[in-house]
Amino acid sequence: MPYAAPNPFLLTLGQGIYYGSVIYIWIIVLRVVLTWINPNPYSPLMRFLAWAADPVLNRARRLMPLVLGGLDFSPLLALAVIRFAGAVLGLWLWGLGTGPKPASFFFILAAGELLGLIQSLVWLVIIIMLIRLVMSLVRPSPYNIIVRVVYGLTEPLLAPLRRAFPPGPGGLDLRPLVFLLVLFLVQFVVLGSLVTALRGTGF
Numbered sequence: 001m002p003y004a005a006p007n008p009f010l011l012t013l014g015q016g017i018y019y020g021s022v023i024y025i026w027i028i029v030l031r032v033v034l035t036w037i038n039p040n041p042y043s044p045l046m047r048f049l050a051w052a053a054d055p056v057l058n059r060a061r062r063l064m065p066l067v068l069g070g071l072d073f074s075p076l077l078a079l080a081v082i083r084f085a086g087a088v089l090g091l092w093l094w095g096l097g098t099g100p101k102p103a104s105f106f107f108i109l110a111a112g113e114l115l116g117l118i119q120s121l122v123w124l125v126i127i128i129m130l131i132r133l134v135m136s137l138v139r140p141s142p143y144n145i146i147v148r149v150v151y152g153l154t155e156p157l158l159a160p161l162r163r164a165f166p167p168g169p170g171g172l173d174l175r176p177l178v179f180l181l182v183l184f185l186v187q188f189v190v191l192g193s194l195v196t197a198l199r200g201t202g203f
Contacts (some may be wrong), residue, residue, distance in 0.1 A: 001138060006097055006098055006099065007095070007096070007097040009097070010093050010094070010096050010097030011093075011094055011097035011098070012096070012097075013097075014089075014091065014092070014093030014094030014096075014097055015089045015090065015094060016090075017039060017086055017089050017090035017093065018086055018087060018089075018090025018091060018094065019090075020086065020090075021082055021083065021085070021086020021087065021090065022086070024052075024082060024086075025079055025082055025083060026047060027046050027052050027053055027085075028053045028056065028057065028075060028078065028079060028082075030049060031049040031050070031052075031053040031054070031057070031188070032053075032057075032075050034046065034049065056078055056082075057074070057075055057078060059078075060074040060077060060078035061074045064077045064078070080117055080121075083113075083117065084098075084110075084113050084114065084117060087113045088106070088109050088110045088113050091109050091113075092105065092106050092109055096108070097160050103159040111198060112195075112198050115191060115194055115195055115198065118191060119187065119191050119195075122183055122186060122187045122191070123187070125157070125183060126180060126184070126187070128150060128153055128154060129154060129157075129176050129179055129180050129183065130176075130180065132150050132154045132158075132176045133176040133177060133180065135147060135150060136176060137149075149183050154176070157179060158175045158176065158179060159179060161179065164185070
């Protein structure tokens with residue numbers, strides 16, 4: 001492939017999209033987190049955050065409604081979409097700016113980012129399931145808000161295992177442990193193999 005000089009415009013555009021998506025993600029995160037403490041909605045910061053983030057958050061709630069354990073997780077879906085689109089488009093343009101790339105370059109980038117998102121999601125589920133497992137050992141009050149949220153998030157995932165794995169000795173719930181073993185298998189064997197295969201392409 002003949003040498004081509006870097007394209008400053010594509011390099012700058014790619015970096016702008018990539019880092020711009022990161023900044024916008026933090027704007028959305030800040031907007032969501034601050035709403036938990038009931039701030040003054042007329043303060044300059046909250047007005048800016050509402051102007052910048054609410055159109056995307058409202059559209060996400062309409063197009064991708066996801067309520068688990070009484071909590072609205074549509075912002076997480078919005079963040080995942082923004083992260084995926086910003087990273088893939090930004091890195092693709094930046095890569096084109098460094099020189100010619102094969103036609104498969106875009107699809108390899110997209111596959112890599114998608115695998116990264118899936119791995120992050122699996123780790124999140126693993127952490128929540130570990131908390132559920134610890135709760136089954138210490139048996140906290142079922143009226144605790146954290147306990148209710150964790151059980152609300154994990155019960156739909158564990159329900160299919162209810163018949164196959166009845167409670168263990170002393171009523172110990174072994175389903176989280178079984179689910180964790182499956183998740184670790186998926187994370188380190190299946191997804192790990194796919195990531196290694198992608199790295200072997202040289203991109």
